[in-house]
Amino acid sequence: MNTLKRVFRFYYDGFRSMTVGKTLWVIILVKLFVMFAILKVFFFPNILKQNFRTDEERSKYVIEQLTTKPK
Amino acid sequence: MEHFDLSLVNWSRAQFALTAMYHWVFVPLTLGLSLIIAFMETLYYKTGDQEWKRITKFWMTLFGINFAIGVATGIILEFEFGTNWSNYSWFVGDIFGAPLAIEGIMAFFMESTFIAVMFFGWNKVSKKFHLISTWLVALGANLSALWILVANAWMQYPAGMNFNPDTARNEMNNFWEVLLSPVAVNKFLHTTSSGYVLAGLFVVGISAWYLLKGRHILLAKRSIIIASVFGLISSIYLAFTGDGSAYQVAQKQPMKLAAMEGLYKGKEGAPLIVIGVLTPGKEYNDDKEPYVFRIQIPKLLSFLGYRSGNAFVPGIKDIIDGNYTYTDQDGKQKVALSAEQKIERGRIAIQALADYRNAKENNDSLGMAYNRRLLDENFEYFGYGYLNDPKSIIPNVPLTFYSFHIMVGLGFLFIAFFILMLCLIYFNGFKISRWLLRLSILMIPLGYLAGQLGWIVAEVGRQPWTIQDILPTVAAVSRIDSSAVQITFFLFFIIFTSLLIAELRIMFTQIKKGPNDGGK
Incomplete structure (x- = not known):
């Protein structure tokens, strides 16, 4: 428990004493939010995971894609 | 394509x-x-x-x-x-x-x-x-x-x-x-x-x-x-x-190397281009000079690419036409297939994959084995089967x-x-x-x-x-x-x-x- 507390204080004090780092953390958090909450959710679905439930279905679909010409 | x-x-x-x-x-x-x-x-x-x-x-x-x-x-x-x-x-x-x-x-x-x-x-x-x-x-x-x-x-x-x-x-x-x-x-x-x-x-x-x-x-x-x-x-x-x-x-x-050097026709003792300007609109099979201007070091491309000053370096046309000798990954001497031949083998591989799948759905074990073998034999050219024109392999x-x-x-x-x-x-x-x-x-x-x-x-490339x-x-x-x-x-x-x-x-x-x- 003592070790956990010390680790927590280490990070807590470190973040508190940051100067330029605070701006950077804002940029990092905004960036991660845009990437995961907007881009990933609305623009970048994993097509195979989203459209098929099993790996069997996914492989069947990919083989079909690879062996037939698009209409 | x-x-x-x-x-x-x-x-x-x-x-x-x-x-x-x-x-x-x-x-x-x-x-x-x-x-x-x-x-x-x-x-x-x-x-x-x-x-x-x-x-x-x-x-x-x-x-x-x-x-x-x-x-x-x-x-x-x-x-x-x-x-x-x-x-x-x-x-x-x-x-x-x-x-x-x-x-x-x-x-x-x-x-x-x-x-x-x-x-x-x-x-x-x-x-x-x-x-x-x-x-x-x-x-x-x-x-x-x-x-x-x-x-x-x-x-x-x-x-x-x-x-x-x-x-x-x-x-x-x-x-x-x-x-x-x-x-x-x-x-x-x-x-x-x-x-x-x-x-x-x-x-x-x-x-x-x-x-x-x-x-x-x-x-x-x-x-x-x-x-x-x-x-x-x-x-x-x-x-x-x-x-x-x-x-x-x-x-x-080799095609990437040929593109890096603008080498259209392969040769033994190929030079390395130090500085060069390519001829605009040059096609792989025309007779235009590939460079408007170049400064080159004789034999250096052969030496750097194959560790021998006299080695043959295939150019873009050679790789498309095939029929030149090269050493494969296992050190064996082989004659290169043409792009057309590779396309043909790629198509065989793709068809074998489709047929393997059909045979599997019909519980046809003989058909599966046959097509599996066909696929394995041609898999190294699988991607060529999607190309319709040999020129497609030129970057x-x-x-x-x-x-x-x-x-x-x-x-x-x-x-x-x-x-x-x-x-x-x-x-x-x-x-x-x-x-x-x-x-x-x-x-x-x-x-x-x-x-x-x-x-x-x-x-x-x-x-x-x-x-x-x-x-x-x-x-x-x-x-x-x-x-x-x-x-x-x-x-x-x-x-x-x-x-x-x-x-x-x-x-x-x-x-x-x-x-x-x-x-x-």
Whole structure:
């Protein structure tokens, strides 16, 4: 428990004493939010995971894609 | 190939290229600067000189800015795999899975843990533990790069896997063959050392600005010495690893080598083009001279590509027409197939995969065995089956040629630059003229340019393949609406440009401020 507390204080004090780092953390958090909450959710679905439930279905679909010409 | 939506393929490629190029703006500086910082802190640890500590902390701040802005930009590439390149993503899943998973663990545990000690631990942990943490950040950053570069190398030279027609996936059967393939080893060494050179140029360039401004003189001088020595060693090493990479290209991707050199008709004792201008509109099968102008070194291309001055180097036309002798991966002499023949065998492989699937659905074990054998026999040409025209295997020659030659030229310029800096320091007592200090600043963007050009050579030169010979981009791409890809292309352009502007603004502000506690 003592070790956990010390680790927590280490990070807590470190973040508190940051100067330029605070701006950077804002940029990092905004960036991660845009990437995961907007881009990933609305623009970048994993097509195979989203459209098929099993790996069997996914492989069947990919083989079909690879062996037939698009209409 | 005309059956495929080329607009979709091109937009998907453009989007991936845009994302990868922006990602590569941030990565190389992290790789090299982390090592320079570790060297500087080692000097502080050894000497106890507080000025080294100030110098280390200053460069560490710039490292932190670059790291923070760049972190997670590579994740976008993984999003694109799942959406835009789902066929490819499935096809290679098991090969990419292991290296990328290791990269994730490495990046998270090594970098994220020790980077906190590096920034927060100055007065909280011992000097020794802090130094070890700084070195581990450098090691972690470089090891993270290893895994993604191994994955990329596999796309240039697929090894250590079997294709499973039941799952339509390539399955790794030999991890060490994937990790230690000669292409992977050379790619890792060449790519990371390009990051070291960039970091050397970055430190010298910013220090030169301080000297021009008459500020933080001791910091600038000490930084220039460290970065010039580091940069010179790295840039010489870069030349050697570049030679190793080009040798592997000659062995495994002869079409890429031919495009890099603008070599249309192969020859024994082929010369290396030092500087050249390609003839516009040149086709592989016309009689036009390939170069408007060139300076060449006789026999050097044969020597560098095949370690023999008289070796035959196939040109673009030879690779399309086939019927020349080459040595395969097992050291056996073989006669090259023509592109037409490879296309035919690729079609057999694709049809065998379809027939295998049908036989499986009908519980026809004989049919499965027959088609499996047919597929295995022709799998090395699987990707050719998607091409309708032999010309499709020619990458963009001017882009590959000029990118390669400018990159190599810059590489030698960097060697000369670092030698000049060290000579002036050693023989002239740091009396560096103002024009050279200004030139040092200009070297920073040139370092970035060289890295980007290297990736253009590697990726454009591999076209039309996503995985060399096995999967072309037209078959790797997801069949989605190209307008969706266009929208995200511009979205990324805006996001990444904003990030770059943010990095530059914060970085410039910090550089103008200099070290927090003054420096001498």
